[in-house]
Amino acid sequence: MSVDPYKAVANWLDDEAVKVRDIEKHANSALYDNKDEDSYRDLMRQKTMLLASLGDRLESLVEPLSVEDSLLVKKRVKRFAMSASKALEIGSVFFMSALLYPDDYKDGEKNDLEIFAEKVRNISR
Incomplete structure (x- = not known):
């Protein structure tokens, strides 16, 4: 039995979030x-370096997704990576610490990467 490719991508995103x-x-x-x-x-x-490298490491995982969904996932992951790259370029530890967390984040809530993993998991339902 093969694994649902959407679930595989979501699980990978979950692993990265962990x-x-x-x-x-x-x-x-x-x-x-x-x-x-x-x-x-x-x-x-x-x-920050882990987040900056997400796009490069995701590429082969999204190949089995529909073209539209693959583009959606790659685009969102690229935004995570671009924000991280910008934080590295600036060298701001505060910016690095704030990556994945919106201004209204409350302790114990899911971060943006965890929320996105859940979204990917729900695409195939």
Whole structure:
């Protein structure tokens, strides 16, 4: 039995979101528990680099999707990657930390990557 390609893309996005959350957890611990700003900065850069590379790593996964859906997914993931690339270019740790979070984000809510994964999962229903 083959895996639904939409579910495969959504699962991959979920996995990437888990990596982001894990990095953020370590970064917050570094900053707030250990008062280690250098480690926090390095971890935020690691998060941002992961997001900047999403588009390149997604390419083969979207091939089985319809052309329209493939373009939709690639376009949205490219926006995530472009924002991350801009944050790296600017070098703003604040910008890096805010990636994936809207201004009205409340702790415990899903971030934009998690929301998008859910959207992709629901496309095929």
